[in-house]
Amino acid sequence: MSEQKLKHFVPTPPRLPATNEQNLLRRIQKQCFNSIGNSLLTISVLVLIYYVAKSFLDWAVFNAVWNAATRRECMDISPDGACWAGVIDWFNGLIYGRYPDEEQWRVNGGVVMGLLWLLPLMNRRIAYRNSILISWITLYPFLGAYMFLGGTFGQDVGIIHMVFTSLAAGYFILLYLNWMLCAAGQSSLPERVTPLTSKLFRRGQHMNGFLLVWAVLSILCGVALAQVNLEPVPVDRWGGLFLTLIIASFAITMSIPVGILLALGRRSKLPVIHWLSMMLIELVRAVPLITVLFMAVTLLPIFLPSGAEPDKLSQVLFAVCLFAGAYMAENIRGGLQAIPDGQYEAAQTLGLGYWLTMGLIILPQAMRLMIPNIMTSFISMLKDTTLVSIIGLFDIMLMARNISNDKNWIGLHTEPLALISILFFVMCYGMSQYSLNLEKRLKAHRS
Amino acid sequence: MTLSDPQAPAGKLSRPAIEIDNLNKWFGSYHALRDVSLTVGEQEIMVVCGPSGSGKSTLIRCLNHLEEYQEGRICVFGQELARDQKSDRFIHQTMGMVFQNFNLFPHLTVLQNCTLGLTWLRKKTESEARDIAMGLLERVGIEHLADRFPGQLSGGQQQRVAISRSLAMDPKIMLFDEPTSALDPEMVKEVLDVMVKLAETGMTMVCVTHEMQFARQVADRVVFMQDGEIVEVGPPEQVLLHPQWDRTREFLNHIL
Ligand SMILES: Nc1ncnc2c1ncn2[C@@H]1O[C@H](COP(=O)(O)OP(=O)(O)OP(=O)(O)O)[C@@H](O)[C@H]1O
Ligand SMILES: [Mg+2]
Numbered sequence: 026m027s028e029q030k031l032k033h034f035v036p037t038p039p040r041l042p043a044t045n046e047q048n049l050l051r052r053i054q055k056q057c058f059n060s061i062g063n064s065l066l067t068i069s070v071l072v073l074i075y076y077v078a079k080s081f082l083d084w085a086v087f088n089a090v091w092n093a094a095t096r097r098e099c100m101d102i103s104p105d106g107a108c109w110a111g112v113i114d115w116f117n118g119l120i121y122g123r124y125p126d127e128e129q130w131r132v133n134g135g136v137v138m139g140l141l142w143l144l145p146l147m148n149r150r151i152a153y154r155n156s157i158l159i160s161w162i163t164l165y166p167f168l169g170a171y172m173f174l175g176g177t178f179g180q181d182v183g184i185i186h187m188v189f190t191s192l193a194a195g196y197f198i199l200l201y202l203n204w205m206l207c208a209a210g211q212s213s214l215p216e217r218v219t220p221l222t223s224k225l226f227r228r229g230q231h232m233n234g235f236l237l238v239w240a241v242l243s244i245l246c247g248v249a250l251a252q253v254n255l256e257p258v259p260v261d262r263w264g265g266l267f268l269t270l271i272i273a274s275f276a277i278t279m280s281i282p283v284g285i286l287l288a289l290g291r292r293s294k295l296p297v298i299h300w301l302s303m304m305l306i307e308l309v310r311a312v313p314l315i316t317v318l319f320m321a322v323t324l325l326p327i328f329l330p331s332g333a334e335p336d337k338l339s340q341v342l343f344a345v346c347l348f349a350g351a352y353m354a355e356n357i358r359g360g361l362q363a364i365p366d367g368q369y370e371a372a373q374t375l376g377l378g379y380w381l382t383m384g385l386i387i388l389p390q391a392m393r394l395m396i397p398n399i400m401t402s403f404i405s406m407l408k409d410t411t412l413v414s415i416i417g418l419f420d421i422m423l424m425a426r427n428i429s430n431d432k433n434w435i436g437l438h439t440e441p442l443a444l445i446s447i448l449f450f451v452m453c454y455g456m457s458q459y460s461l462n463l464e465k466r467l468k469a470h471r472s
Numbered sequence: 473m474t475l476s477d478p479q480a481p482a483g484k485l486s487r488p489a490i491e492i493d494n495l496n497k498w499f500g501s502y503h504a505l506r507d508v509s510l511t512v513g514e515q516e517i518m519v520v521c522g523p524s525g526s527g528k529s530t531l532i533r534c535l536n537h538l539e540e541y542q543e544g545r546i547c548v549f550g551q552e553l554a555r556d557q558k559s560d561r562f563i564h565q566t567m568g569m570v571f572q573n574f575n576l577f578p579h580l581t582v583l584q585n586c587t588l589g590l591t592w593l594r595k596k597t598e599s600e601a602r603d604i605a606m607g608l609l610e611r612v613g614i615e616h617l618a619d620r621f622p623g624q625l626s627g628g629q630q631q632r633v634a635i636s637r638s639l640a641m642d643p644k645i646m647l648f649d650e651p652t653s654a655l656d657p658e659m660v661k662e663v664l665d666v667m668v669k670l671a672e673t674g675m676t677m678v679c680v681t682h683e684m685q686f687a688r689q690v691a692d693r694v695v696f697m698q699d700g701e702i703v704e705v706g707p708p709e710q711v712l713l714h715p716q717w718d719r720t721r722e723f724l725n726h727i728l
Contacts, residue, residue, distance in 0.1 A: 365575075367571060367573060367575035368575060368577065370538055370569075370571070370575065371571065371575035371576070371577070371634075372577075373537070373538065373564065374536055374538070374564060374567070374568065374569040374638070375564065375588070375589045375593070375637070375638075375641060376561060376564030376565055376589065376593055376641065377588075377589070377592065377593065381592055381593075385588065385592065386577055389579050390577075390578065390579050393579065
């Protein structure tokens with residue numbers, strides 16, 4: 026190549042894009058009043074909104090009665106306002122059902138404990154976040170059930186339930202001790218015990234410390250819990266929002282593992298598993314939830330040995346879990362289909378077996394793809410659980426109907442339903458916002 | 473048997489790493505591999521080339537149990553592969569594979585991509601795995617990207633991550649299926665440099681590639697395939713400069 030005189034390339038300096046600055050008024054004008062037709066439309070919609078909002082607020086706030094002893098009294102004070110007094114009177118029932126008044130702190134305590142268990146997940150830097158989630162699914166239900174059901178260790182509480190409740194309590198305390206130590210910049214409890222365990226056992230350094238601390242704490246908790254004596258509250262006294270939330274959260278949490286198993290089963294190469302999963306999914310999806318509920322309540326006892334008839338709640342939980350699982354299975358299958366073959370091949374060449382490939386590579390990606398669908402399913406499960414009132418569980422809907430049967434509040438339908446609508450809106454809207462947030466965060470990872 | 477391969481370079485075939493004996497494979501009724509026989513010696517660098525659809529990928533995927541085959545025999549370090557696709561521990565421990573389109577795990581960081589196999593299969597602790605993976609990433613020159621996600625890397629960087637991911641499992645044989653075909657010309661070099669360095673460490677390598685410069689520089693033998701058959705095998709200067717078959721010459725004229 027000859028040594029030619031080349032021109033030197035100098036890049037043009039970057040500049041900012043031309044901004045078309047607009048104030049708010051300008052934007053409104055441009056978007057809502059840019060033509061006569063559009064202006065008319067905007068104005069008529071505004072007027073409509075005004076009338077709907079005004080009449081609702083008149084009814085719900087300005088003309089409402091908050092203090093009255095009976096519906097009659099309400100009507101006398103303000104004939105065309107809401108009678109919130111009835112809802113307030115029955116508020117406890119709407120939330121707790123027929124749970125005894127003096128024991129309701131246990132419901133609050135149990136629910137708060139469940140939320141606290143999940144709280145460390147908010148801290149993104151905490152290690153082993155998956156194990157917290159898994160422990161919540163596998164251990165917390167025992168602790169929660171103990172709180173809600175009550176009973177004394179060794180008498181009404183069975184041995185298995187006793188052991189798992191202690192394990193759960195131990196884990197819960199360990200979780201918070203570790204978190205506090207971690208926040209204070211100290212090494213965690215298992216790390217402190219590890220030198221001791223490594224003297225006792227030769228192998229498996231890390232887990233042993235954790236297991237030892239957990240076991241000791243669990244035994245301590247078990248001994249402590251054996252001293253307390255919680256009044257037993259049978260399942261048929263549970264009700265209200267509390268029961269609705271129990272059924273919904275059970276359906277939501279169980280739908281994921283059940284859905285994963287059914288989806289994998291449906292894709293399995295073994296014909297028996299394939300056909301079984303497919304039949305179960307198609308059967309459940311082809312039938313309305315009410316039918317599944319009725320079938321569970323009437324058919325399940327027939328299949329079980331006589332004498333072992335489960336209570337109505339267990340039957341309902343079983344049915345809801347099956348139903349939610351079948352729908353979730355189809356969601357997850359959709360996600361699985363979107364994963365390219367290359368991912369399976371890469372995992373296989375690394376030597377990951379079937380379960381590791383699924384658990385570490387395929388499912389995490391498939392679930393991420395399906396977050397919007399999964400969240401939609403969750404929301405509809407939450408709403409669907411109100412159907413259980415039909416087979417006689419005292420969930421929030423049945424309690425609302427009970428208000429209108431109360432001789433003091435005869436015919437009070439609208440107000441309880443309005444309250445329930447607001448409650449459900451808050452919960453479902455929250456879930457949907459959370460899912461949007463989650464999606465955005467996960468997307469940020471991948472260009 | 474095939475050890476007395478006339479074209480084998482002396483010294484390198486002291487012990488065969490892969491022996492392929494009369495391999496036949498069909499996709500339905502399409503005969504994709506026809507009586508393929510080939511021996512790859514330990515520490516040998518074998519480059520496979522040929523026109524599109526000639527069965528290069530199929531051959532290399534058969535070696536790694538990603539495809540099943542119907543007739544013939546493949547032995548790896550004397551151990552025979554089962555014909556069906558059952559995942560085989562020994563094979564996956566012995567061989568690593570690098571794909572044309574990288575196939576990195578997009579939900580894991582670069583580092584996690586490399587440590588995954590170490591922590592879950594080799595039972596290394598987190599910090600041991602990290603050290604090994606960082607060492608490998610350093611070798612391919614991207615240790616500063618360890619905490620990124622694959623989607624945030626260029627193609628060349630992704631392919632180098634894929635190579636590190638395979639090397640982390642400490643394979644004896646590395647298979648490459650057109651590792652540079654999906655890359656822009658500027659990135660091809662950075663990946664080839666890594667492969668040349670790897671070749672110098674004495675790794676046994678089977679590379680499907682059209683980078684003839686690479687073949688001339690490091691290959692011990694070059695295989696030319698056409699329509700599922702091996703047409704020519706020999707040292708690069710022989711196959712690439714003095715091919716004995718018209719089809720080989722035509723192909724080489726086409727790509728050089
Ligand atoms: N899964 C499959 N099903 C059916 N036919 C296939 C399949 N995979 C490959 N083939 C066929 O087998 C032949 C060989 O394919 P292969 O992918 O091995 O070619 P190749 O040499 O790698 O080509 P390229 O250079 O384009 O990658 C092709 O004709 C292809 O159509
Ligand atoms: Mg190919």
